[in-house]
Amino acid sequence: MDGPERQRLLAIADDELVLGWRDSEWTGIAPVLEEDVAFSSIAQNEIGHARAIYQLLSDDADALAFDRPPEEYRSAQLVELRFVPDWARTIARRVLYEAADELRLRTLMASDDRAVAGLAAKVDREEAYHRMHAEMWHDRLRDEPRYLAAVDELFPYTLAMADPDDHETLIARFEPKTRPSNTVLQAHARGTHADGWVELWAEMTEVRRSVPGARW
């Protein structure tokens, strides 16, 4: 695995880790009990995907997941934004993220590295439920103004998260009113983090940092 592919994988793992974190914030307080259970499974899958990728990249997945300083995470702003208790933005992000993620997984499944291609295929199969769930909610919410506004608002973040090669496909699918400018995309580029990221990282690593090097 070469440097650029490692970086790309790390970015995907960090996206899944942080999105899984954000999605798991709904556990216990989702709009309906049945949805709470279903949504929690999606959050767990995302963290599971992150873990699988970290395990490919390192002997110590937990160290990779937790022990970097906040500026070294490669997560996109899209996944870092805190939306609870806003269900419209939450679903908009799920729909947009799944669309972009499906495309980048397809690229990974064609990797020369068999371990990478194999893992991507496994993740892709697990994503089937996520995509079905996202589409189900998109159908239900597509006449809701606040949902449509959320999709518009988060589209630039989605392009900044996606592979540049996939931009045209995403624009064709979501038909935004205006095409996000390069300046906007720069503002949301990987390496820049959303407001509240450092606070999220601090809370995420609080127990782990309390007794450094300990087993939990």
Place this chain on the structure above:
Amino acid sequence: MNEQQFLEYVQAGGQVEADDWMPEEYRARLIKFIEMHGNSELMGVLPEREWILRAPTLQRKLALTAKVQDEVGHSQLIYRVVEDLGKPRRQCLDDLVSGRSKFHNVFHYPTRTWGDVGVIAWLVDAAAIISQKALLKCSYAPYARIMKKICWEESFHILHGRDVVLTMMNGTDEQRELVQEAVTRWWPPLMQFHGNPIPPDDDPVVRWRIKTQGNEEARQQFLDGYVPQIRELGLAVPDPKLRKRDDGVWEYTEPDWDELRSVVTGHGPRTAERLEFRRVSREETEWVRRVMLAEAA
């Protein structure tokens, strides 16, 4: 069938289904009892979910999320049973959030450290499972049936709790201290958990065979199973009077029953805050339920 015949029927082990005739008192007590269980599962989620975000390894994060997910799932199963008995879910949630209905004492208390995470999953869940196993024989069949699924799912919760505790006990002095401090703090609510020692014959819920185990019997079972587990790790139970007599009965300092009554009637350290949190979450997502209720486009 009249009420006396019904009473004899359930006391002889007879099973009741949702559509069967039942005395009004049986239905009312059943709803209240089962509803409190559902409320407890839903409220128990709140102290635990705070730690999902702070879990120190990926495995712990996943396990804790799955555990809390199970508890929400249990509340779904339970409220469905209550709804089929005649009280809609919406009304149950309204009554919970307004303080009109109750939930178990342990979920009114704060969590302070990762030590609590282990101790809750290990000991609080253990206390609950003892009651839940007894409910497998409940005269009301739909409730007894969901208890099977609930008990099956709880089996990993205890292992997860034990795993967290054992890892910390095998760790640093600081970690061991976290566990001991949590055990010390949770002991009084744990001793109150199964309720005051009302004789089973005087307990209407036992008379109707909704519950098949008296409060004191459950508590003795808990002590028998878990005091040895606690002590074998070198942990201390903060009750100097706690000892097992020659006849097998555990003696202990009488729990503060006034405290229990005060807590479950809504005056626990975290009661107001948690109910408010639930109320606000519900309000913020009310529009979503409205959309779900509307006809699909």
Place this chain on the structure above:
Amino acid sequence: MSVYEVFRQERKGVAFEHAGSVVAPDEGFARAYAHEQYGRRGESAALWVVPREAVLEVEDFVDELGRNYHRVDGYSLKAKLAEARGRAGTATASRDR
């Protein structure tokens, strides 16, 4: 929102059993919710999800006259068998139980 009954097959080959119910706004949601509530732990090979109103209940089974001619408990052959063996001379001590 309506109630959907969920039937669960624990593994391939065994019967589907009633497992519980979910509340959902339509079939798509009902399937998605049943999928996780009754299958997230790999505990089911398959589910059947059915709107409650589609389930027809049948429970008035009457047998006032004790019909046992079509059941095993309607047949007691011990005495007749002993008589037949006696007649054939094939009764032995060990057989007479």
